[in-house]
Amino acid sequence: MNLVSIVKKALMALTGLAWIGFLVGHLSGNFLLLRGADAFNGYAAFLASLGSLLYVVEAALILFLLLHIYSGLRVTLENRRARPVRYAVAATAGRATVASRTMAAGGIIIAVFLVVHVKMFKFTSHQDVNNGLWGLVVDTFKEPAWVGAYIIAMLAVGMHVSHGLASAFQTLGLIKPRWRESFRRTGFAIGWLLAAGFITLPVWCYLVPTN
Amino acid sequence: MKFTLKVWRQPARDKPGRFETHEVSDVSPDTSFLEMLDILNNRLEGESKSPIVFDSDCREGICGACSIVINGRAHGDGEGTTTCQLYMRNFKDGETLVLEPFRARAFPVLKDLVVDRSAFDRIIQAGGYVSVNTGAPQDANALPVPKVNADLAMDAAQCIGCGACVAACKNASAMLFVGAKVSHLALLPQGAVERERRVLSMIEQMEAEGFGNCTNEYECEAQCPKQISVSNIARLNREFYRAKARE
Ligand code: HEM
Ligand code: FES
Numbered sequence: 001m002n003l004v005s006i007v008k009k010a011l012m013a014l015t016g017l018a019w020i021g022f023l024v025g026h027l028s029g030n031f032l033l034l035r036g037a038d039a040f041n042g043y044a045a046f047l048a049s050l051g052s053l054l055y056v057v058e059a060a061l062i063l064f065l066l067l068h069i070y071s072g073l074r075v076t077l078e079n080r081r082a083r084p085v086r087y088a089v090a091a092t093a094g095r096a097t098v099a100s101r102t103m104a105a106g107g108i109i110i111a112v113f114l115v116v117h118v119k120m121f122k123f124t125s126h127q128d129v130n131n132g133l134w135g136l137v138v139d140t141f142k143e144p145a146w147v148g149a150y151i152i153a154m155l156a157v158g159m160h161v162s163h164g165l166a167s168a169f170q171t172l173g174l175i176k177p178r179w180r181e182s183f184r185r186t187g188f189a190i191g192w193l194l195a196a197g198f199i200t201l202p203v204w205c206y207l208v209p210t211n
Numbered sequence: 212m213k214f215t216l217k218v219w220r221q222p223a224r225d226k227p228g229r230f231e232t233h234e235v236s237d238v239s240p241d242t243s244f245l246e247m248l249d250i251l252n253n254r255l256e257g258e259s260k261s262p263i264v265f266d267s268d269c270r271e272g273i274c275g276a277c278s279i280v281i282n283g284r285a286h287g288d289g290e291g292t293t294t295c296q297l298y299m300r301n302f303k304d305g306e307t308l309v310l311e312p313f314r315a316r317a318f319p320v321l322k323d324l325v326v327d328r329s330a331f332d333r334i335i336q337a338g339g340y341v342s343v344n345t346g347a348p349q350d351a352n353a354l355p356v357p358k359v360n361a362d363l364a365m366d367a368a369q370c371i372g373c374g375a376c377v378a379a380c381k382n383a384s385a386m387l388f389v390g391a392k393v394s395h396l397a398l399l400p401q402g403a404v405e406r407e408r409r410v411l412s413m414i415e416q417m418e419a420e421g422f423g424n425c426t427n428e429y430e431c432e433a434q435c436p437k438q439i440s441v442s443n444i445a446r447l448n449r450e451f452y453r454a455k456a457r458e
Contacts, residue, residue, distance in 0.1 A: 005418060005423075005424040006414065006448055006451045008424065009424060009425065009448075010448075010452070075426070078424055079381070079382035079383075079384075079423040079424055081316065081421075081423075082382055082383040082423030083314055083315055083381075083382070083383040084316050086314070087280060087283055087311055087314055088217075088230065088309055088311060089280075089282050089283035089309045089311070090283055091282055091283025091284050091288075092283075093288070093379070093430055093433035093434050094433060095428055095429040096428050096430055100426065100427075100428040101428075163427075166427075167426070167427040170427045170441070170444065171427065171448060173445045173446065173448035173449035174445070175442070175445050176442075177440060177442040180441075180442070
């Protein structure tokens, strides 16, 4: 399909922002892990009780993610093709960042993570686990390898959002010149705060509670 | 001063190229970069070797003809300068300088350091103009322009179309160039009539030429000899959405 570059970018920006919104909500909810099994399992039961509303949100998130991945990969492949012969000396004027150079690679890590993550906590039964879903999460993170894997995945999220958030506002044309630096800083901070928040949870599960 | 130059030599379009090494010595610090190449070329011609082909015209930083990626930076690493405005005193004595052409699928190399930038001309032909009926000149104050817009339009109009933004961008994207051209006309009443048509057809031509997609890294702004702001890219995006919404 022939999609104008700005359309692909706008799709990526809107779907990416929607996902950042979800991540903020997801992280806030997950902090209930720290309040113990009753609080966390109660929250999970509340979400389940939303019924079809929950399905609508889940379907939208999946659709957004697929659109995001589709346009992201197309943008990346087209950009490769736009410079068939590379420079012998690769230098930057200091604007490029590790994050801006690893958006596609980081995105792929996130995509793999999401499949594993959903399989692990959504499609694994916790009927027979002591303390239900809370117990399943805590038990999982008693395994240091999982803690490590989650930390890596969350660093990828932090990196991706640290460039993506401000980038999305530029793509949507919403940045005024005098706000650019504040947008960049805020996006950077939100990205790494999200990562730090998410990393807290498996580390806490590993160190603190017993199930 | 003394320099080692590693220069990209390519006999013609679609022919393979390679780096060739030349030593230049006794260079006065006040020699301009292009004069240094002229001196080297004189010597090469004296030795019956083919001179290094590069673009230049005004040699005063206003025409946009000169190009060259020097040590990985479009127009070298000076801030807000074209290659023709670089002087050898900007470099370290004994330094090795790697000279490459602007690299992009849309800018094919014609010979050595010269690339074909006519893709930019075709983008301008697609809409980077205003159609006005000629006739008696208008009264000077007939079309009031707010000062803010006049300033922004003037800043955008500084673009000399050299293509450094494309050369600097990791995606070889032309969004800064197109953003500057669309902005400078969209901000002025003269550009209002063709405003929607202009942005859509310039973008269409930009895509057809095979430039990459902008990923908001902003290397273009940092390497632009006229320091054109990436705000013009945000405005280009807005102009595009606006035109699409009215289509
Ligand atoms: C938690 C999930 C994700 C979030 C919150 C997210 C967020 C974002 C945001 C806000 C942008 C910036 C859009 C713009 O520049 O206008 C972006 C760009 C991008 N994303 Fe994601 N993304 C996520 C997952 C993914 C996945 C799974 C992939 C791919 C497999 C991916 C690949 C990309 C690519 C290639 C870009 C473009 C990079 C660029 O413009 O330089 N993302 N993402
Ligand atoms: S030769 Fe005219 S800008 Fe450099």
